[in-house]
Amino acid sequence: MTRAPARTKTLRPKNDPSRPYNALPHLPPPADLETREILKRCVAAHRELAELRLAGHLLPDETVLITAIPTLEARASSEIENIVTTNDSLFREASLGGGDRGTIDPAAKEALRYRSALHNGFETLAQRPITTRLATDICRMVTGTDLDVRSTPGTALKNVLTGQIIYTPPEGANVIRDLLADWERYINDESDIDPLIRMAVQHYQFEAIHPFGDGNGRTGRILNLLFLVQSGLLERPTLYLSRYILRTRTEYYAHLAEVTRNATWQGWVLYLLTGVEETARWTNKKVRAVRALMEDTARHIRETKPRLYTRELVELIFSQPYCRIENAIQAGLGNRVTVAGYFKQLVELGVLVEERAWRDKVFINRKYLDLLSSDTHDFAPYGQPKTAAKAAAKPERKNDGWR
Numbered sequence: 001m002t003r004a005p006a007r008t009k010t011l012r013p014k015n016d017p018s019r020p021y022n023a024l025p026h027l028p029p030p031a032d033l034e035t036r037e038i039l040k041r042c043v044a045a046h047r048e049l050a051e052l053r054l055a056g057h058l059l060p061d062e063t064v065l066i067t068a069i070p071t072l073e074a075r076a077s078s079e080i081e082n083i084v085t086t087n088d089s090l091f092r093e094a095s096l097g098g099g100d101r102g103t104i105d106p107a108a109k110e111a112l113r114y115r116s117a118l119h120n121g122f123e124t125l126a127q128r129p130i131t132t133r134l135a136t137d138i139c140r141m142v143t144g145t146d147l148d149v150r151s152t153p154g155t156a157l158k159n160v161l162t163g164q165i166i167y168t169p170p171e172g173a174n175v176i177r178d179l180l181a182d183w184e185r186y187i188n189d190e191s192d193i194d195p196l197i198r199m200a201v202q203h204y205q206f207e208a209i210h211p212f213g214d215g216n217g218r219t220g221r222i223l224n225l226l227f228l229v230q231s232g233l234l235e236r237p238t239l240y241l242s243r244y245i246l247r248t249r250t251e252y253y254a255h256l257a258e259v260t261r262n263a264t265w266q267g268w269v270l271y272l273l274t275g276v277e278e279t280a281r282w283t284n285k286k287v288r289a290v291r292a293l294m295e296d297t298a299r300h301i302r303e304t305k306p307r308l309y310t311r312e313l314v315e316l317i318f319s320q321p322y323c324r325i326e327n328a329i330q331a332g333l334g335n336r337v338t339v340a341g342y343f344k345q346l347v348e349l350g351v352l353v354e355e356r357a358w359r360d361k362v363f364i365n366r367k368y369l370d371l372l373s374s375d376t377h378d379f380a381p382y383g384q385p386k387t388a389a390k391a392a393a394k395p396e397r398k399n400d401g402w403r
Contacts, residue, residue, distance in 0.1 A: 018156065020171040021260070024179060024208055027186040031265040033197050038266060041273040042194045048280035049233050055287040056238060063319040064290065066119075068372055069238040069283060074114040076242035077221045080249060083107050087373045090115075095322035095362065110144070114218055117141035121226050122237050129188050130226055132180045135211070138222050143215040149176050150213055157210075167260065169210035179209045187227065195231035199224055200272040204259050221245070240283045244275035289377035293368060294318055297351060300382035308345050317352065321365040321372075350382070 089108035117138045151173040156165045206220045225237035255271045258264040301309040328339040343363045346352040352363040371379050
């Protein structure tokens with residue numbers, strides 16, 4: 001399609017962040033978004049995303065990948081908003097939360113809403129593209145409230161330490177809906193601008209509109225992943241991008257503010273492209289390490305208790321690292337007595353750890369959870385010293401009997 005003509009550069013008044021930014025410019029920005037530096041970074045980010053897509057095919061069961069990485073993403077994205085929990089708590093809550101067991105960790109429960117919203121958004125893309133309606137549905141799931149686009153004044157973002165207002169988003173339901181309609185058009189427009197650049201632009205615009213009373217940051221970060229899926233750069237929302245944002249949170253907010261104050265688009269776009277590149281590389285290594293650990297676990301079971309081994313059993317304890325007997329029964333692995341025997345043997349082998357959780361027994365794949373939580377991608381293979389860990393995390397694609 002023909003590009004929209006460049007608009008006259010409009011800057012927000014620098015000296016009054018307390019005024020609603022109703023003059024937020026429509027998209028596309030008037031800035032040059034295809035500088036040499038930006039295009040070079042795009043090439044690098046695309047290369048790492050392609051490697052990540054290939055890595056996803058290494059896992060024999062995609063459930064493992066779409067459970068693990070979005071859970072990590074949910075924890076980190078929630079922590080950006082000071083909702084702090086752990087990977088252990090998230091997997092534990094996913095397995096045991098609700099019913100008469102009660103909530104183990106309220107923060108984990110809130111973070112799991114993020115994971116559910118990400119999953120539902122991904123499923124929705126099969127029927128319709130990213131829209132304001134989808135963004136609203138995601139925000140409702142993330143916050144657990146029946147909210148809608150803001151219609152009352154008084155929203156302002158403040159410095160948590162000083163209480164000083166640092167930004168006041170647009171006010172008025174009509175103004176906000178008009179800006180969202182323009183944002184929606186930009187996302188779904190057939191443009192020759194690289195989709196990674198467009199992702200950075202739409203993310204700024206969504207955060208600047210700040211359309212909801214709560215949950216804007218988490219919703220915006222989910223929309224980033226969904227945009228990459230919609231653009232064909234990811235098959236599933238398995239990029240752990242919030243890890244990068246969490247580790248560079250000060251830079252993240254500083255770059256957003258620079259676009260608002262001075263229309264400094266290049267710094268913002270380069271920041272997010274670097275995040276995509278580094279995160280895709282890190283996630284790729286993590287996925288390959290998970291594959292290696294699954295292979296090592298299967299080898300350990302086959303060599304020590306060959307009659308116990310089945311591919312389905314190994315996949316279950318990786319797709320549900322906090323596993324109950326009921327999970328295995330539902331997966332068709334046998335009746336209660338048979339499954340209990342399986343888990344007892346896996347505990348004896350050191351593959352699982354048994355704990356009591358309320359009225360249930362829960363069986364934990366501790367080695368896997370430790371690998372997910374680690375910034376590195378190493379693990380100690382079963383029956384081998386820790387010095388062999390790095391070699392184990394480099395699986396070869398071969399016919400090893402896994403499939």
